[in-house]
Amino acid sequence: MTTTALELHHVSKTFGATRALQDVSMTVERGEVLALLGENGCGKSTLVKVMAGVYDPEPGARMVVDGREVALPLEAGASRDLGLSFVHQDLGLARPLTVLENLLGGVAERSGSRVRIRWGAEARKARAMLRSYGVNVDPLAVVNHLPPVEQALVAIARAAEELKQYRERTGASSSVLVLDEPTVFLPEDEVQFLFDLVRTIVASGSSVVFISHDLPAIREIADRVTVLRDGKLAANARMSEVTDEQIVEMIVGPAVAKLDTFGHGHAHGGSQPATVPPREFDRSPGVGLHVTGLRGGQVRGLDLHVAPGEVVGLAGLLGSGAEEVPYLLFGARQATDGELVLDGRAVPAARQHPGQAVGMGLALIPADRRRDAIAPAVSVAENMMLLVVRRFSRGGRLRNGELRSTADQRAEALDVRPRRTSLPVGTLSGGNAQKVVVGKWLEIGPRVLLLHEPTQGVDIAARAEIYRVIKRATETGMAVVWVSSDFDELAAVCDRVVVVSGGVAAAEIPLQDISPEAITSGVYGASTSESTILPTVEQVAR
Known part of the structure; x- marks a missing residue:
């Protein structure tokens, strides 16, 4: 019996002038979890789509499944008959x-x-x-009515069931489940469930290819790592033999070690609170964003103030209401009560709508970029200039050359790869598509940027670029509300973190006390308290 469940040899793929894969070989051992790592755009998804029969590789590529040579390119649907099952980033569900x-x-x-x-x-x-x-x-x-967490779990369960049926039908002892960014929509408790499910699949004799940018998840679940960089095989290693720092260097090279993009005195992922004094912000009543009594969904009377140039994080357990706040403020979800005051302009929250929000100077970057933030079939240039297209209109005619030239400049500044802004934005990797989304909203010069999980599914280098761009915008006075389940990220970027529990602001952590551990303590401590008074983080921790 062969010890390998899957082998890929000499896989190359080119799209126009872009070399997506160059002579990549990879082996998946029977009964192991292999982490397939790399920056956005390094070729991971292209390699998976070759395995699935979506893309035809260039001549010379070979594929061996359970010791049997398989002719490439695969026909559509043939991967299922080989014991290969896939959960892609878009989940592959028919949402209607x-x-x-x-x-x-x-x-x-x-x-x-x-x-x-x-x-x-x-x-x-x-x-x-x-x-x-x-x-x-x-x-x-209806799938589209389910929260993203449940959609992801349905897709994963369906894939696991396909593998089970394949083994029962054929008597095979080997199969391969490929999970492409499976933890993106999952809170911590659901991630543990996913790990249990993965271990169950592996215990049956199958293998899992686990694609993720979540280093703690990779550390916990993977046996081995394979790293791609710029479409080439960069490294192979046993997980037990490498540190997190070495993994980061494998992915992006030694130039990027830790992220301290916001200059708070601690790096992204660091455990120590900031060591620099807090910045001074103008907290006058008529300055910045003031929210009082916000209600809607799970939000039940939230008060919030964000000063110009300040980054305020919102942290809470799933269902706390934190994740609904950006959408209620923007009018993308209907609020039932409350008031927004932005630089002296008051608006009843229940009357807020996206058009009015944009006019006030609010911008929203939602968690589900493919569904809510981009037009996948439309070009990078048109997506990026969508909100300011009137700038390029003269006499009722669109000046396409000027639009594309401006988009090219913005793509260069944001390091969007590839640089071809004529490409449909749906062909870009997740990190590069998110740069386009960020660029689109910053183009209007918003006074308040509302962010919900802005770096989920984004690699380390793209994340650093997004941090850099947002930090530069805060230096001009833009306020930021940053909602994330990544407490390392909140610790790295925020001037304050507000803990949301039961739909209200339950605790506040100032800059000098911020750390991932303090946020975790605050979130889980607040979830057990019925008090709506803002205690200190020390009180919450106790």
């Missing part, structure tokens, strides 16, 4: 359909010329299948 309709596939019972589905029986089977993986989701729910 129900969970059950996404899970069905091949269970229809034919009767004459008609297809008959026993919906009740199939719903019961689907519910039992989901529960066997610990997923408590209604099979009759």
Whole structure:
């Protein structure tokens, strides 16, 4: 019996003038978790799509599955018959359909010329299948109505079930599950569930390819790491033999070690509070953003003040209301009560809407960039200039050359790769697409930037670039509300962190006390308290 579940040899792929992969070889051992790492745009997703039969590799590529040579390119759907299952970044779910309709596939019972589905029986089977993986989701729910967390869990459970059925059907003892950024939408407790699910799959004799930028997750779950850089194989190593610093150097080279982009005296991921004195901000009543009594969804009376140039983080457990605040302030979700005052202009929160928000100087970068922030089929240039397109209109005609020239300059400043702004933005890696989103909103010079998980699925180098761009904007007076479940990130970028619990501001952590541990302590301490008075972080920790 071969010890390898999957082998790829001499895989190359070119898109126009872009060399996405160059002579990449990779081996996945039977029963291991292999972390496939690299910056956004390094070729990871392209390699996965070659494995899935989405892309045809250049001549000379070879693929061996469970000891058997497989002819390349694969036909559409052939990977499923080889025991390969994939959960891509976009999850591959038909969102307008129900969970059950996404899970069905091949269970229809034919009767004459008609297809008959026993919906009740199939719903019961689907519910039992989901529960066997610990997923408590209604099979009759429309996928688009589910929160991103549950959508991800449905996709992962479906992929795991496909592998189980393959092994039962063929008697095979080997199969491979490929998870592309599986932790992006998952809170900490769900990440642990995912790890348990991965371990269950591995214990059955299968293997997992785990693609992620989440170093703590990689450290916990992976046996080995394979690193791509600029489309080439950069490194292979046993996880037990490398440190986190060495992994970072494998990914981006020795030039990038730790991120202290906001100059707070501690690096991204550091555990020590800041050692520099807090900056002075103008907290006058008519200056900056003042929010009082905000209500809507899980938010139940939140007060917040953000001064010009200040970065205020919001941290809370899932369901605390923290993740809803940016959308309520922007009018993307309907508030029921409260008031926003921005530089003296007051607006009832219940009457806020996106058009008015933009006019006030608010900008929103949402968590789901593909669904809510970009037009994937439209060019980088048009996405980036979307909000200021009138600048390039003369006499009712659009001056395309001027628009593209400006977009080229912005892409250069943001280090968007590749530099071809004529490409559809949907062809860019996640990190580069996010740079386009950031650039689009900064183009209007907002007074307040609302961020929800702005660096999820973004590699270390792209994250540093996004930090740099946002920091530069705060130096001109732009205020920032930064909502993230990454407490390392909040510790690295924020001047203050407000802990949200039960829909209200439950605690506040000043700059000199900020650390990932302090935020964690504040969040979990506040979740057990019914008090709505702002205690100190020390009180919350106790």
